[in-house]
Amino acid sequence: GAVVSQHPSRVICKSGTSVKIECRSLDFQATTMFWYRQFPKQSLMLMATSNEGSKATYEQGVEKDKFLINHASLTLSTLTVTSAHPEDSSFYICSAAPGTGANEQFFGPGTRLTVL
């Protein structure tokens, strides 16, 4: 149980285009989902927290107009990188929390974004 999927696993796009990444909790309902960004050989940096049906809360320094987050249902959150640039190339990881306490989060396998 507690499986989180991400799609796509890898994506290559041209500068200026937008890319959507999906995060799904497959066997539980996620009251909260989180989006992280990870540069090579570095740690995970929290980008934003999203709760179903409400606006996402972005961490300081993360542009909300560039990284659009939608949490339309209790099992799906999407991250759209708008007008992507090469510096947006990174590993994006989502996690989902069922809200059962103990700070439980289940992580997706990540999406490797490369912007040419």
Added chain:
Amino acid sequence: SQQGEEDPQALSIQEGENATMNCSYKTSINNLQWYRQNSGRGLVHLILIRSNEREKHSGRLRVTLDTSKKSSSLLITASRAADTASYFCATDSGGYNKLIFGAGTRLAVHP
């Protein structure tokens, strides 16, 4: 900085040896978690230790927590090549369900 500190940044050992990784954090916590990440993959939860616990075991893993020093350690005993991965600590100091990750330790176990 959002992150705590982990040391060493990289650790290279032989199979069968023990590996110890340390994590320090800055603010008070309710719990601390350790995760493992294979290269280019997502995170796997290893163990959670609460602020009122001092030590916890899970298989070959042993985690200690010293809240007075704001530090934790992860010990992997009798390491295997398959333990090669990056290991991160994460605290809940960001608020409910909000995890703050340490910088991570890259462990390489050589056969």
